[in-house]
Amino acid sequence: MFETLKARPADGILALMQMFKDDPRDNKIDLGVGVYKDATGLTPIMRAVKAAEHTLWETQDSKVYTGLAGDPAFSDAMVALVLGSAVPRDAVASVATPGGTGAVRQAFELIRMARPDARVFVSDPTWPNHVSILNYLGMEVVRYRYFDSETRGVDFDGMMADLKTARAGDVILLHGCCHNPTGANLNLTEWQAVVETLLETGAVPMIDIAYQGFGDGLEEDAAGTRLVASSVPECLIAASCSKNFGIYRERTGILMAVSANKGARKLHQDTLAFLNRQNYSFPPDHGARLVTMILTDESLRADWQAELEDVRLSMLTLRQHLADELQQLSGSDRFGFLAQHRGMFSLLGTTPDRVQALREQNGIYMVGDSRMNIAGLNAQTVPILARAIVDVGV
Ligand code: PLP
Ligand code: TYF
Numbered sequence: 001m002f003e004t005l006k007a008r009p010a011d012g013i014l015a016l017m018q019m020f021k022d023d024p025r026d027n028k029i030d031l032g033v034g035v036y037k038d039a040t041g042l043t044p045i046m047r048a049v050k051a052a053e054h055t056l057w058e059t060q061d062s063k064v065y066t067g068l069a070g071d072p073a074f075s076d077a078m079v080a081l082v083l084g085s086a087v088p089r090d091a092v093a094s095v096a097t098p099g100g101t102g103a104v105r106q107a108f109e110l111i112r113m114a115r116p117d118a119r120v121f122v123s124d125p126t127w128p129n130h131v132s133i134l135n136y137l138g139m140e141v142v143r144y145r146y147f148d149s150e151t152r153g154v155d156f157d158g159m160m161a162d163l164k165t166a167r168a169g170d171v172i173l174l175h176g177c178c179h180n181p182t183g184a185n186l187n188l189t190e191w192q193a194v195v196e197t198l199l200e201t202g203a204v205p206m207i208d209i210a211y212q213g214f215g216d217g218l219e220e221d222a223a224g225t226r227l228v229a230s231s232v233p234e235c236l237i238a239a240s241c242s243k244n245f246g247i248y249r250e251r252t253g254i255l256m257a258v259s260a261n262k263g264a265r266k267l268h269q270d271t272l273a274f275l276n277r278q279n280y281s282f283p284p285d286h287g288a289r290l291v292t293m294i295l296t297d298e299s300l301r302a303d304w305q306a307e308l309e310d311v312r313l314s315m316l317t318l319r320q321h322l323a324d325e326l327q328q329l330s331g332s333d334r335f336g337f338l339a340q341h342r343g344m345f346s347l348l349g350t351t352p353d354r355v356q357a358l359r360e361q362n363g364i365y366m367v368g369d370s371r372m373n374i375a376g377l378n379a380q381t382v383p384i385l386a387r388a389i390v391d392v393g394v
Pocket of ligand 2: 011035180
């Protein structure tokens with residue numbers, strides 16, 4: 001039977017991770033997979049996470065199943081973190097999922113279940129797994145213009161023109177903040193214009209927010225998501241705790257369905273729980289429990305926020321350092337976008353052969369589309385990267 005299986009294309013980002021591991025050079029620089037790394041190249045366990053794990057180990061007296069939606073306290077804490085007071089709590093149905101990817105997958109399945117002919121509009125470019133999962137589910141993908149390859153900012157006019165072609169019942173997938181892979185983001189005025197287009201077309205927004213706290217701050221990074229959620233009749237939000245809590249392998253995420261129609265909440269909640277049951281029954285609990293403990297304990301939360309802020313500022317410092325070095329070496333301002341971008345990633349906007357040359361000649365690993373993980377740098381490697389970028393002719 002299994003001889004009918006066919007080979008699948010590998011995930012380019014994960015393949016790059018392996019290539020980096022296999023490279024024997026000591027001076028290699030990893031700007032590939034999107035995990036935060038400190039100046040020594042480590043991805044630390046956050047202090048508040050360690051403390052919560054310690055308490056959990058001492059106090060947890062059972063690991064009996066939670067519920068199909070996960071622990072309701074996790075939903076309460078995460079709805080508050082992402083949405084603040086933008087919408088009433090009883091407007092939100094939600095389920096815990098295995099990571100943000102699990103939330104994305106469940107959201108797509110929910111859309112397909114409700115509207116098998118829905119088209120899903122995704123930014124060009126977007127996180128490759130969006131497209132890969134949509135293709136796998138047999139759903140129609142439409143790309144909207146997003147990245148301006150000249151300015152390396154958002155091609156907002158192109159984006160708006162493309163979003164206006166959506167129809168009622170189509171879905172528009174937006175990145176809540178810290179766009180992956182480009183690093184280019186909408187400002188609040190632009191979010192407002194997107195909201196108006198959503199209302200005009202009747203398309204439903206789905207927001208993927210995987211880096212809250214990595215851009216301009218916890219509240220600032222959620223502002224676009226909150227604006228959308230409070231302005232449209234219905235929206236879906238897939239949130240990940242992998243990055244901002246540093247609990248990647250614990251697989252912690254949440255899917256929220258927000259509806260202005262309060263009578264709909266029970267049906268939404270039951271349907272989300274049904275989808276969890278079909279796919280894996282109970283979602284993982286360990287990471288979700290740590291997140292809940294941190295968000296609901298004043299001192300753990302303060303410590304988490306302080307550490308997250310250090311992480312955020314360290315990436316901003318690296319961005320500015322890299323932009324300054326490039327300005328000096330190239331004698332031009334054309335790399336200023338690196339300091340404007342937010343989050344872990346910046347799309348350098350160069351050709352695959354230059355990306356390959358940087359890897360082969362300099363041991364600098366970035367994703368093939370020229371996405372760099374800024375957190376892979378430190379004060380010593382910034383000038384090395386800047387020199388290599390200028391020498392390769394970007
Ligand atoms: N969405 C985006 C845009 C991401 O970059 C990621 C990254 O990992 C995820 C979702 C999902 O993350 P995870 O499934 O590890 O929580
Ligand atoms: O974009 C990234 O690098 C992160 C991590 O299949 C990631 O989102 C990469 C590939 C993948 C899952 C997660």
